[in-house]
Amino acid sequence: MEVIFFLLITFAVATGFLWTVQQMVFKGKWTYFIFFLAAYLPFYITSLSVVFLxxxxxxxxxxxxxxxxxIVLISGLVFVIYQRKPVEYPFRLQSTDWFMLAFVSLAILFLFLPxxxxxxxxxxxxxKSILIPSLVYLLGRNTRFExxxxxxxxxxxFVIxxxxxxxxxxxNFFLNAHLQQFTGYALFNEVINDIEPEGNYNLTWTFETTNAMKRLGSFFSDPLELASSVLMGFAAGLIWFLTSERSHQWKYLLVMxxxxxxxxxASSRASFAAFFLMIFFIALVFKLYKLIGFGFLTLIIFACYVIFFATEDFYYYVVDTLTMSDTSSIGHVVEWALALESMIxxxxxxxxxMSGNFGSVNEELRVGGENQFLIYGVQLGWAGMLLYIATLFSAIWTSIYVFKNSENLNLARLAFVAGTLKAGLLLPLFTANVxxxxxxxxxxxxxxxxSVREYSRIQVESYSNKIVI
Structure with a gap:
């Protein structure tokens, strides 16, 4: 069976990769790299596990x-090659560009300094884990999509x-087990990542709650990645629901x-909280104050379910979460304390x-690791953490500005997803290396x-109109 899955995965990845490269190199569609990433990355770890198994x-x-x-590097190379006059490339840097550039420059210094x-x-x-997302941002900054x-x-x-x-x-209903128990996930982690199988399901502790309740990750690497990723799907479904004809709204309601x-x-507490934070943020952006009421009503219904209908295991899972008395919450606090001590x-x-859960971090040297802000703070100092925070908040503000001011409906939708997702992920960033x-x-x-590209265009157009007037 694993051979069949291996052949299917190999065919799908190879076909997608070669098609994307062909579109980029021979047709100049260097921007199409994003299609490959969006379709492949959700299955990334599952694919590697099956291949190794x-x-x-x-x-x-x-x-x-x-x-x-x-695929990212080829896209960047083709972008440069297809520039007719590279030396005349116009630089109109916005605040997000400056913060991102400063953050990456600081990381480069730390790379070469002893x-x-x-x-x-x-x-x-x-x-590389800092550079590649920055290159993806840069390529997005220069993307012009129909x-x-x-x-x-x-x-x-939506399909993902x-x-x-x-x-x-x-x-949940047919296997009564994690998909990762059949894909060779534990073997891949043990041999390739040097991570021993842990927990009651011989995967990692991430796949279960403190009372051994299953946390499912679907085809993502783990439940935490699934929980963070579906926030993007929800934001995309919501904006299409709100901006589509009534006859088509049911499709986007299904996505949500x-x-x-x-x-x-996934049973991710941080992502549950992030979901409600995102709802609140969306309500403020749209001025849909009834949505805030809906959020509170949902919380009340959830509380009633936990008190009167939930299983005993789930009840105590919620109580331990609220009282910060479970081992997972205590572990977060300990990691934060160690990181803050290092930063002070x-x-x-x-x-x-020297911090975080990335594969190249040696466990014996690791300081902290369950808070994205503190991870950068430990490694790059307060300056690095503050630059990362500034990049995030600048990205959120710029994206929402584009959503409100762009005349291109689909670009406005995309900017909405970018801004609300980054806002929603602020809470998971406190408890995970997102x-x-x-x-x-x-x-x-x-x-x-x-979104920043569209923001720059809007600013230039607005400035030009003022000059004409």
């Missing part, structure tokens, strides 16, 4: 691993959201319901690959990039 070859796994970076105990290879691999191309991206996001929920249903269902199966004693940072979730991280940074 079927072949046992780390070399073959590395080809699948590098395909996502290759700071920290991690080896150069580990530092270079960690730097309406049908924007629609194609949204369709991929619905597909993830359908797999959750299969896991699937996303909520996946949130329930060494405010300039202790070097790359930037390693490549699907939601890379695609959302691309969305921010294209």
């Amino acid at each position: 079927a072949t046992g070859s780390p070399l073959l796994v590395s080809f699948f691993q590098m395909s996502k970076e290759f 700071i920290g105990q991690a080896g150069f290879i580990n530092k270079a691999l960690y730097f 309406d049908f191309e924007l629609l194609r991206l949204f369709q991929i996001i 959201a619905i597909g993830a929920f359908l797999v959750n249903l299969v896991e 319901l699937c996303c909520i269902g996946s949130l329930v199966f 004693t060494k405010p300039l940072g202790i070097g790359l690959a 930037e390693i979730y490549t699907y939601v991280s890379w695609v959302s940074w691309w969305m921010v990039g294209i």
Whole structure:
């Protein structure tokens, strides 16, 4: 069976990769790299697991691993080649550009300066996790898409959201097990990532609650990535629901319901809170104050369910979460304390690959690791953390400005998803290394990039109109 899955995955990835490269190199459609990323990244770890289970070859796994970076680098190279006059390229840097540039520049300094105990290879691999999303943002910053191309991206996001929920249903009602228990996930982690199987399901502790309740991850790498990623699907479904004809709204309502269902199966407390934060943020943006009431009503219904109808395990899971008395919550607090202590004693940072859950971080050297802000703060100092925060908030503000002011409906929809998703992810960033979730991280940074491009166009057009007047 694993051989059949391996052949299917190999065919799908190879076909998608070659088609994308052909479109980029021979037709100049370098922007099409985003289609490959959006379709492949949700299945990334599952694909690697199946490939290793079927072949046992780390070399073959590395080809699948590098395909996502290759597609970004090829896109960047083709973009440069197709510039008719590269030296005359117009630079109109906005605040998000400046913050992103400063953050990456600081990371480059830490890469080459003799700071920290991690080896150069580990530092270079960690730097790659900062550089590639920045390149994706840069490519998005220069992307000019037609309406049908924007629609194609949204369709991929919708298919991923619905597909993830359908797999959750299969896991819960037919398999009564995690999909990862059949894909070779534990073997892949043990051999390739040097992570021993843990927990009651021989995967990792991420796949269960503190009382051993299953947390499902669908075809994503784990439940936390699933929970963060479906927030993007929900935001996309909501904006299409609000801006489409009534006869078509049911399709986007279905997408939103699937996303909520996946949130329930993933049982991620931070993402649940992020969901309500996103609802509140959307209500403020749209001035839909009834939506805030809907959010509170949902909370009341949830509370009644927990008190009167939920199983005993789920009841105590919620109570332990609210009282911060479960081992997971205590673990977060301990990691935050260690990170803050490091930032206070060494405010300039202790070097790359010294914090977080990324593969190149040596466990013996790791300081903190369950808070994206503090992870950057430990490694790059207070300056690095503040630059990252400034980049995020600038991205949110710019995206919402574009949503409100762009005359292009699909670009406005995309900017809405970028802004609300980044706002919604602020809470998961406190409890997880969210930037390693490549699907939601890379695609959302691309969305921010294209939103900043539209913002720049609006500003130039507005300035030109003032001069004419």
